[in-house]
């Protein structure tokens with residue numbers, strides 16, 4: 001939508017979405033478009049991006065307000081606005097929120113679950129949002145509930161975030177909102193959708209199924225806040241809260257960062273000791289992705305940057321000793337050692353039969369493996385191969 005030399009302002013539409021499961025991109029700064037082309041992407045590949053010279057004038061686009069009070073709007077109108085503002089799930093998966101909010105009519109949603117259980121150790125961005133933006137967060141949750149027509153609305157928060165539990169409970173009773181807080185055990189992976197649904201409703205999402213199959217939608221607290229900004233202020237998603245931490249960060253903190261900011265600039269702003277940093281992970285320690293190019297930008301799913309002073313184990317360090325630790329730790333009762341073996345020997349049909357595609361990539365199996373086998377890497381590789389085979393089969 002823009003070309004070299006164009007002037008842009010904050011919130012201006014830069015790229016439209018090309019399919020149902022995609023979302024538009026808006027400018028995070030005001031300035032001049034320098035180039036449009038391939039740039040490093042945090043997922044490790046090159047991707048088409050727009051390079052903007054920031055003029056630091058912070059000139060904003062005029063955001064059209066929502067035509068009526070949101071309580072009087074039809075769910076479809078609200079969903080349309082959310083889609084046009086480019087809101088995606090900000091817990092890490094980046095799934096477009098308007099798609100999640102449009103379940104088919106044969107899958108009624110009775111429960112909206114708001115994920116306030118930080119998805120990974122080290123990350124504290126969700127915690128800060130619950131403490132610092134409580135009113136706006138609750139309004140975003142009410143908007144989400146109206147869209148879904150959900151009878152029940154529960155915010156899941158881990159027991160170690162008592163301050164967040166207190167402030168949210170206070171606001172709920174002050175305004176008499178029909179929202180409850182579920183206090184959850186602080187354990188990993190508590191923030192996974194399936195774990196959260198089971199912990200809060202005792203319902204089990206079936207193998208290969210989605211939360212909507214058991215009447216639930218799960219949204220992260222940062223997503224609810226972005227939904228509120230879109231509906232009340234008309235503001236598209238061009239910034240996000242993220243955690244910058246780790247042993248080599250001298251000033252760890254949570255920052256509100258403009259999307260597109262190179263990771264290196266953010267790390268410098270937090271006084272990272274680059275001489276000691278051996279690895280930078282985007283996301284948390286379990287599911288995050290190691291970064292090879294710190295010129296890659298913050299994207300909508302960047303929940304944090306983690307800086308380590310020692311390297312992670314490679315793919316296979318020692319043979320499997322059949323200790324069963326990976327089986328015991330798997331939250332969805334898979335047999336990671338077996339699945340990884342199938343993938344390693346390219347027996348993809350067997351891997352699928354042993355529920356490869358159900359893995360939520362939490363990384364717990366890799367974490368506990370005494371042989372330092374990077375099981376989740378094999379599983380990710382296997383899923384990638386299966387998806388590629390399925391896509392190729394569809395094209396035939």
Ligand code: SF4
Pocket residue numbers: 329330331332333334335336358359360361362363364365366375376379
């Ligand atoms: S990453 Fe490992 S522990 Fe986590 S769900 Fe997948 S197989 Fe289970």
Ligand code: SF4
Pocket residue numbers: 319320321322323324325326327336337368369370371372373375
């Ligand atoms: S934890 Fe590691 S060594 Fe133990 S069974 Fe699983 S893959 Fe094998």
